[in-house]
Amino acid sequence: MWIKIIIIAGIAAVTVVLLRSRGSKMLALRRLAMVVFGMVFAASVLFQDVWTVVANAVGVGRGADLLLYMFVLVMLFFVAATHLHFRGVEAQVTLLARRLALAEATPAGEAARTGDQSTEDPQTS
Amino acid sequence: MFDDTWLVVPLFNEGAVIADVVTQALQTFDKVVCVDDGSYDGSGDLAQAAGAQVVRHPLNLGQGAALQTGFEYVLADPAMQYAVTFDADGQHQVDDVVAMVELLRTGEVDVVFGSRFLDERTTPSRAKKAVLRVATGMSNLTTGLRLTDAHNGLRAFNRQALQAVHIRQNRMAHASEIVSQVAKAKLRFAESPVHVLYTDYSRSKGQSIWNSVNILTELLYR
Numbered sequence: 001m002w003i004k005i006i007i008i009a010g011i012a013a014v015t016v017v018l019l020r021s022r023g024s025k026m027l028a029l030r031r032l033a034m035v036v037f038g039m040v041f042a043a044s045v046l047f048q049d050v051w052t053v054v055a056n057a058v059g060v061g062r063g064a065d066l067l068l069y070m071f072v073l074v075m076l077f078f079v080a081a082t083h084l085h086f087r088g089v090e091a092q093v094t095l096l097a098r099r100l101a102l103a104e105a106t107p108a109g110e111a112a113r114t115g116d117q118s119t120e121d122p123q124t125s
Numbered sequence: 126m127f128d129d130t131w132l133v134v135p136l137f138n139e140g141a142v143i144a145d146v147v148t149q150a151l152q153t154f155d156k157v158v159c160v161d162d163g164s165y166d167g168s169g170d171l172a173q174a175a176g177a178q179v180v181r182h183p184l185n186l187g188q189g190a191a192l193q194t195g196f197e198y199v200l201a202d203p204a205m206q207y208a209v210t211f212d213a214d215g216q217h218q219v220d221d222v223v224a225m226v227e228l229l230r231t232g233e234v235d236v237v238f239g240s241r242f243l244d245e246r247t248t249p250s251r252a253k254k255a256v257l258r259v260a261t262g263m264s265n266l267t268t269g270l271r272l273t274d275a276h277n278g279l280r281a282f283n284r285q286a287l288q289a290v291h292i293r294q295n296r297m298a299h300a301s302e303i304v305s306q307v308a309k310a311k312l313r314f315a316e317s318p319v320h321v322l323y324t325d326y327s328r329s330k331g332q333s334i335w336n337s338v339n340i341l342t343e344l345l346y347r
Contacts, residue, residue: 100183108131108202
C-alpha cells in the first residue's frame with residue numbers, strides 16, 4: 001500500500017526537518033510549503049473528485065480517509081514545531097530570569113564578607 | 126570551619142518549613158543560599174529572615190533551573206571550594222552533608238552523591254521504593270554511571286566539578302542530567318549514605334508515580 005509508505009515517510013520527514021530546522025533557508029521552505037499547501041487545498045475544493053482519485057492511486061478507499069490522514073500528519077507537524085519553539089523560548093526565558101535573579105541578589109563573595117564582619121568586627125566584641 | 130562550603134537550596138513554596146531548615150543548616154554551615162523559584166507563599170522572605178542569602182527567580186522555572194542559578198551564584202564566591210545541593214522541605218540531615226564534605230576534603234573524589242539505600246536509616250513506602258528503583262534503573266541506563274539512588278537531592282561538588290555541570294533540564298530530569306555530565310567530564314565520584322526523613326509534610330508533596338512519568342518523558346524528549 002502506497003499510503004503506508006507515504007505516511008511513514010511523512011512522519012520521518014517531519015522528525016528530520018524539525019531536528020535540523022535552523023536558519024532562513026528553513027523558514028523560506030516552510031513558507032513555500034504553506035503556499036503550496038494552500039493552493040492544493042483550494043484546488044481540491046474546486047475539484048472534489050481529485051481526493052478520491054489520489055486516494056485510490058495511493059491505496060486508500062475514500063478521499064475523506066486520505067484527507068483525515070493528511071490532517072493527522074499536518075497536526076503532528078504542528079505539535080512538534082510548537083513544542084520545539086516553546087522549548088527554545090523557555091531556554092531563553094531561563095537565561096534571562098537567571099541573569100536578573102543574580103543581578104538583584106547580594107553577590108556571594110560580598111555576602112560572605114559581611115557575614116565575617118558581623119562575627120569578627122573588633123569594635124563590637 | 127565550613128566557610129569554604131555553600132549549601133544550595135532550591136526553594137519553591139516551602140513556607141511551612143523553610144525557616145527551620147535554614148536555621149538548622151546555619152548552625153553548622155555559614156553559607157546558605159536559597160534560590161527562590163517564584164514562590165508565592167513568602168518562602169523567600171522567610172528564608173532571608175532566617176539568615177540565608179536569597180536569589181529570586183522572577184517566575185517559576187523549575188528545580189533544575191533553580192539549582193543552576195544557585196551554582197552560578199556560589200561560583201562567584203572565590204572562597205567557595207565545595208557546594209552541596211540540599212532540599213528545602215526538611216527531609217535532609219545536616220550531619221550527612223558534613224560527612225559528604227569531609228569526603229570531598231580528602232581530595233579523592235570530585236562529587237559525592239547521597240544515597241538513601243546504602244544503610245537502613247531511610248524507610249520509604251513500598252510504592253515509593255518501587256518508583257525510585259525504576260528511576261534509578263532508567264538513570265543508570267541513560268547516564269552510564271552506576272548509582273544506587275538516582276533522585277536524591279543531596280549532592281556535594283568540589284569547585285572543579287561544579288564548573289563542569291551545566292543544567293539545562295529546567296524541571297525534574299536535571300537529576301539524571303547532572304549524573305550524565307559527571308560521567309562525561311570523567312569526574313571522580315562516590316556515594317555517601319544519607320537519611321531521608323519522610324514526614325507527613327514531605328509525603329504530602331513528595332515524588333509520586335506521576336512525577337516519575339514526567340521525568341521519563343523529559344528525559345526522552347531532551
